[in-house]
Amino acid sequence: MSIQVQAPAEPATPLRWLGSVGVVLLTLAAVVLVAAVHVTQGTSSIGALDLLRLPFDGGDDEAARVLIASRLPRLLAGVAVGLALGVSGTLLQSISRNPMASPDTLAVSSGAYFAVAAAAAFGLTLPLPLSGLLALLGGLAAAALVLALAAGGRIGTTRLILAGSATALALSSLTNLLMILFEEETTGLFAWGSGSLVQSDLNAVVQVGPLILLTLAAAILAGHRLDILGLGDDTATVLGINVRRLRLWVTLLSVVLASAAVTIAGPIGFVGLCAPVIVRLLPASLPGVHRHRTMLPLAGLVGVLIVLGSDIALRAVLGGQAGVDVPPGVVTTLLGAAVMVWLARRYRDAGPTRQPPIVRIRATRSRAAFLIVVTACALSLAGAIFLGMLGGDTWVLGGDLANWLNGRTGRGLTYVLDQRYPRVLAAVLAGAALAVAGTAVQAVCRNPLAEPGVLGVTAGAGVGAISLLAVVPLAGIWSMSAVAMAGALAASAAVYLLSWRGGLSSDRLVLIGVGMQAACTALTVMIIVRADPWNTAMALTWLSGSTYGRVPVQLIPVALALLLATPLIAWLRRDLDLLALDEDSPRVLGVPLEPVRLAALAGAVLLTATAVSAVGVVGFVGLIAPHAARALVGARHARALPVAALLGALLVSLADTLGRTVIAPAQVPAGIVTALLGTPYFVWLLWRSRTQAHR
Incomplete structure (x- = not known):
């Protein structure tokens, strides 16, 4: 006599009956609601009632001008940036199988920002498509370096984050150097460097928006292959997936999205980290929600909610003028830092980063050798x-x-x-x-x-x-x-x-x-x-x-x-x-x-x-x-x-002297010089550590 054990029923969740499509539609409805609130905020006295009267009796000409010239461009910029960063972060986390991968932790945004700042510093007034291409090249170079140093992020979260942090610090130092040396040409870039939704017209969104939608469509088409990649490289290879080629193309799609976001609004931080994490927290009992063809658009919509919600909260707490003065990327970075802390408390890194990997360190040396080194x-x-x-x-x-x-x-x-x-x-x-x-x-x-x-x-x-x-x-x-x-x-x-x-x-x-x-x-x-x-x-x-x-x-x-x-x-x-x-x-x-x-x-x-x-x-x-x-x-x-x-x-003294003398009478801060000198050493350290981990 055989005994059949019935598996316990999965716990019902409030969203399960909706299905994945229902969840996407519900999130889209939330985006519409948040957008309706967002468009009522601003520095002018035009309120919600003034905007509601526009479709019916023409309303006030002033209200129409404010809507078209200021609030609608800001709203659409937030939608485009949130969508791009949410999808970009999801793609990076999927190919690295690392929950802390994002355009920020991989220094993609820093690379794109540096490229744009360099163009401004040298007086290049580029049309938007060329500016976007320049941002793309900068982001690609930064992402390639970080992923190479961290072995794709698959051999340790700590290694990935440290490689991205070091690369971002070096790029930030170079950007700050440009802003110091070319202060007039880069006026206003400091605040823009934390992300700004201030838009003078719709040109940026109109020109970059279609690229974001096309890239999103290409990512959704690759969704099935990304699902298979999630089973492991060996399994994906057996099932006919060219893993290296897929990672290359998905990385390119992700960097295109992140660079498009930087082109529109500057580097708005940690949206690409938070949005995928929020989507992955949805219950597994919800059918199909963790498949990439659903997860990608859903993460994009959640990214829109984060960007618009941060902008709404910023102006609600600090006033309408804060939307001009304070970058909304400050709020998203604070949110992203909280998510990163939560992830760090939840996940344990297995990467072999504790052992000093770069030099052969002898435990003991003679006293004479020690005294010679100290004297030197x-x-x-x-x-x-x-x-x-x-x-x-x-x-x-x-x-x-x-x-x-x-x-x-x-x-x-x-x-x-x-x-x-x-x-x-x-x-x-x-x-x-x-x-x-x-x-x-x-x-x-x-x-x-x-x-x-x-x-x-x-x-x-x-x-x-x-x-x-x-x-x-x-x-x-x-x-x-x-x-x-x-x-x-x-x-x-x-x-x-x-x-x-x-x-x-x-x-x-x-x-x-x-x-x-x-x-x-x-x-x-x-x-x-x-x-x-x-x-x-x-x-x-x-x-x-x-x-x-x-x-x-x-x-x-x-x-x-x-x-x-x-x-x-x-x-x-x-x-x-x-x-x-x-x-x-x-x-x-x-x-x-x-x-x-x-x-x-x-x-x-x-x-x-x-x-x-x-x-x-x-x-x-x-x-x-x-x-x-x-x-x-x-x-x-x-x-x-x-x-x-x-x-x-010795290091800081030499860095200070170099900063005071190389381009005198102009000066380079000592911190920038130490960052530029220290980054190659740190890159070498991570590369040797990567080699040792593979061995």
């Missing part, structure tokens, strides 16, 4: 300081410097050198502080790709500093340091608490830190454009890192932080050695994990916050210096810490 680094730093004092828009001689130290120079040289030495010392102190902080963060995270900036500490300090500058432009240095410290502490505490889930996962810590960094950057942009939409100089000074205008009193906080935090981290050196190995060894040997982590992170936060208050946001120093130190003297923190401090000071 100290002499190199002394030479960099000497060069920094000589170089600038006005070059001086060594004899002039000796006379200045003895108080025997004339008024002109005295003025030059009095202005120069605080800048040189600020670069040295900030570089050392960031390097020590990076060494501590990498040990706590057990991730050689981590740094204070990746964990949101730098961006949090930047939010505090920018907030104070916007409210009190003449704030004192101690107030600036205190507020920057508060911002860094708040960001780091949030990252740490959100990362804790029955233990501290290094992958989760990094991913949540990247989300926090994006949120803090969005808040910084909003503060700047609300305070003074056209004052990009204030923004770029902090976001790019600069020693310009530093005075001796500004060096005191970072010097005190080095005196306090460096001995603390050095005292924890043996615990950090064990902490960098794994989770179990420190416990077995009696190391109190959480107190050590908190103490090391507190020291890193103190160092980072004061460094930001001294020179602004300088990236990659906390990543490069610890790696180079371990390559030179081994992994023991007793030796790596002093060498990392010397190398960090």
Whole structure:
């Protein structure tokens, strides 16, 4: 006698009876409703009743002009951008089988934005189709680099996010450099860089809209193949799918959509991440909703809801003028950062990014070799300081410097050198502080790709500093340091608490830190454009890192932080050695994990916050210096810490000198130079890590 076990019935859901087509139609109805609300908002006094009278009695001519010239172009731009980004993110997540892939995390938007900004900086007035083609080429180049470094995103979420973050940072640095050097030609690009729906007419939507629809149709036609690809590369190959060709074409379709969105409204952040995630959260019991021929248009409609909803919320809370001043991409980025944090808490990365992959690091070296390295680094730093004092828009001689130290120079040289030495010392102190902080963060995270900036500490300090500058432009240095410290502490505490889930996962810590960094950057942009939409100089000074205008009193906080935090981290050196190995060894040997982590992170936060208050946001120093130190003297923190401090000071000092001298009298912020120098190193690190993972 056989017993048949009846499978339990799937739980009924409110949407199941609708079917996939019904869900799409319901979402479309929601889009229509949100669009009706969106078109009633604006800076003029024309309201909903005035617009409702237009079809019946002609209404007011003013209402018709406002509708056609301002509100309808803005509405259609939001629809086109949301549709393009929602579909683009879905395609990228499908081919990489990674829920955190999007045009933002793959630096597609940053690449497209850089291409458009470069054209504007060099005075090229391109018609819209050529501008869109240029954005497409920039986005394609960025996406190709990130996917190559991350092996398509299939061997680890952390690797994908870090590769995209590094590429986006490098492209942002290049864009900021162009805006600094060509300030008049790029006026207004800073706010546009966070996405703007302000449109003067319908030309952009009319010309780019058909391309978006055609690309969407092509993606839907490939939907069945994408469903098969979701079963795995081997299965798809057996079923006759050319996996490499399919990925190539789908990547091209995705980048075309993202570039079209940038052409219309600039890079509106994280819509391509949020929309697919929301669609994938729909219950699996809903028939056909997760098949690509349904999921793609549905994600596009959800993207429209996100863009229009963010714009509505922005103007409802801050007023109609905020729709002009504040980019809606700020709101979508904050939403996307929240989604990214949720994903990081839900998914665990399996990518092999914890082991230092780029150099052969010997655990021990002779004391003589260590002393030789320290002496060489100290002499190199002394030479960099000497060069920094000589170089600038006005070059001086060594004899002039000796006379200045003895108080025997004339008024002109005295003025030059009095202005120069605080800048040189600020670069040295900030570089050392960031390097020590990076060494501590990498040990706590057990991730050689981590740094204070990746964990949101730098961006949090930047939010505090920018907030104070916007409210009190003449704030004192101690107030600036205190507020920057508060911002860094708040960001780091949030990252740490959100990362804790029955233990501290290094992958989760990094991913949540990247989300926090994006949120803090969005808040910084909003503060700047609300305070003074056209004052990009204030923004770029902090976001790019600069020693310009530093005075001796500004060096005191970072010097005190080095005196306090460096001995603390050095005292924890043996615990950090064990902490960098794994989770179990420190416990077995009696190391109190959480107190050590908190103490090391507190020291890193103190160092980072004061460094930001001294020179602004300088990236990659906390990543490069610890790696180079371990390559030179081994992994023991007793030796790596002093060498990392010397190398960090050397890097920022040389970057500051180069920025002051290469295009003098114009200046390039030190943060941009370190990003441009650090990106190739980071790319090499990821490439070696990728090769090791494949092996």
